[in-house]
Amino acid sequence: MQGYESIFVVDPNVTEEDQQTLLEKLKKLASDNDGKVVNHTLWGRRKLAYPVKKRDYGIYHVLYMERSPAALKAMENVYRLDESVIKWQSVMVEDLDEEFNKFEKLRNEGSLAQSLTDR
Numbered sequence: 001m002q003g004y005e006s007i008f009v010v011d012p013n014v015t016e017e018d019q020q021t022l023l024e025k026l027k028k029l030a031s032d033n034d035g036k037v038v039n040h041t042l043w044g045r046r047k048l049a050y051p052v053k054k055r056d057y058g059i060y061h062v063l064y065m066e067r068s069p070a071a072l073k074a075m076e077n078v079y080r081l082d083e084s085v086i087k088w089q090s091v092m093v094e095d096l097d098e099e100f101n102k103f104e105k106l107r108n109e110g111s112l113a114q115s116l117t118d119r
Contacts, residue, residue, distance in 0.1 A: 001065045002067045002092070002093070002094055002095070002096070003038065003064060003065055003092070003093055003096040004063075004064070004065050004067065004068045004072050004090055004091065004092055004093065005062065005063070005064055005090065005091050005093050005099055005103075006060050006062070006063045006064075006072070006075065006088065006089070006090040006091075007043075007060060007061070007062050007063075007089050007090075008056060008063075008079055008085050008087070008088035009031040009048070009052070009058035009059065009060055009061075009085070009086050009088065010022070010059040010060075010061065010084050010085055010086065011053075011055060011058065011059075011083075011084050011085075011086050012045055012055060012057045012058055012059055014084045015057070017060075018084060019059065019084075022082065022084060022085075023061065023077075024041065025078065026063070026075050026078060027040075029071065029074045029075055030065055030068065030071040030074075030075060031071075032071075032074075033064050033068060033070040033071035033073075033074050034068050034070065034071065034074070035066055035067075035068030035070070035071025036065060036068075037063050037064070037065045037067045038064045038065060038066060038096055038100075039062075039063070039064040039096075039100045040061065040063050040064075041061070041062045041100075041103065041104070041107070042059075042060075042061055043059075043060035043061065043062055043107070044058060044059065045057055045058070045059050045060075046058065046059075046060055048087075052064065052086045052087050052104075053086045055086055057090075058086055058087065059064065063075075064093075064096050064099065064100050065096075066096070067092075067104065070085060072090055076088065076090060079101070083100075
C-alpha cells in the first residue's frame with residue numbers, strides 16, 4: 001500500500017507527556033483528514049548532524065501513514081507551528097509495510113543499531 005513516511009525531530013527538553021500529546025494530536029489530525037497512522041516508532045534521542053535551533057540533540061519519531069495528501073499537509077502545518085518540533089521531513093513510499101520492515105531491520109540489526117550501541 002502506498003503512503004508516506006514522516007520523520008520529525010522534537011526538542012530534547014520536551015517531556016515525554018508533551019511528546020505523547022503531540023503524537024496523539026498528529027494521529028487525530030490524520031484521521032480527521034481521511035488518513036491513518038499505520039506505524040509509529042520512537043527512534044530516540046540522537047545527535048544531530050549540525051545544530052538546529054541551537055540544539056545539538058533531538059528526539060526522533062518516525063510515522064508511517066496511509067496515503068492522504070490532506071492529512072500530510074495538515075500534519076506538516078503542525079510541524080511548522082509547534083515550537084517543540086525542530087525539524088521534519090516527509091516522503092512518499094511505494095509500500096508502507098516493506099519500508100517499515102526495512103527501517104526496523106536497520107534499526108535493530110544494521111548500522112543504526114550499531115550507532116546506538118557505540119555511545
